[in-house]
Amino acid sequence: MCGRLSQYRGIHDFVAALNIPNALINYAGDQPFELYNAAPSAQLALFHQEGQFLRADMVRWGWRPDWATDCAVPIKARVERVAHNLFFRAIWPHRAISAIDNWFEWVDEGGPKKQPYLIRRKDRAPILCAAIGQYPNAEHKPEEHDGFVFISAGQGGMVDAQDWQPVTLNPELAREWLNPATPKERAEQIMLFQREPTEAFEWFKIDRPMGNVQNQGAHLITPIAGSDEDA
Structure with missing residues (x-):
């Protein structure tokens, strides 16, 4: 993931993918997010479990x-390091899921500029990414230091020029990851050994000009004519 992703569906599409029957505390709004070219520092929809509720x-x-x-x-x-890294010690207990539609990689194919690729699930379902962070809850109002990071792995086998990709989970494991009752040791096992396989994904070339994050729209996720999907 080269620092760009898409989160264009609405929150209820992501809740349906998680398949959690708990009542939703929704501070993310009901409209589609329409973020086709989100970069670091963007405000993204993030799920965590608060008591019996999904927030x-x-x-x-x-x-x-x-x-x-x-x-x-x-x-x-x-x-491989996050669970025991002093830098992330304060947020390691605060597990979350960021549901996204796809992410991007730029690959050096010998041309004057790197070629961007889009990576998504073959079944087009939302991608449930493991995350940790500092975020609002019943006792913690939104503040300037809030934020989250994706858990990442150099799984290999995709267009992984940067040697890392988000740790993605199937809905059952995503629910277990979110559950506050899940022990930290079990959470570590989930992210290390039970992430989704490469075979769940496909990738293809997209047009080069993504540029500034103000450049948004469905044209950014359209394959180049003649591009082989599931490369």
Whole structure:
């Protein structure tokens, strides 16, 4: 994931994909998000479980502890280190799911510019990405230091020029990941060993000009004519 993704469906489409019967506390709105070209620092829909309820908020993509002012704001945490990394210690217990529609990779194919690819599920269902963060809840009102990071893995086998991709979970495991009663040790096992396989995804070339994040629209996720899907 080269720092760009799409989250264009609405919150209720993502809730349906999670298949959680709990009542929804919705602070994300009911309209489609229509984010086809979201970059770090964007406000993205994020799910977490609050008691018996599923809660959705718009939370900034990217987080760092307030003492780490001399480094860039991370957007991801590597799966093999996050559970025991002092940098993420404060948010490791705060598990969440960011449901997205696709993400992008840029690949050096020998031309003057890198070629962008779009990666999505073969069945076109939302992609349920494991995340951790600092986000609003009943005791914590939204504040400027809120944010989240994706759990990432260098799984390989896709268009993974950057050697990492989000840890994605099937709905059953996503629900277990969200459940506050799931022990931290079990959560670590889920993200390390039970993420979705490469075979669940397809990828294809898209047009080059994505550019500024103000450039939005469905044309950004359309395959180039002649591009082979599921490359």
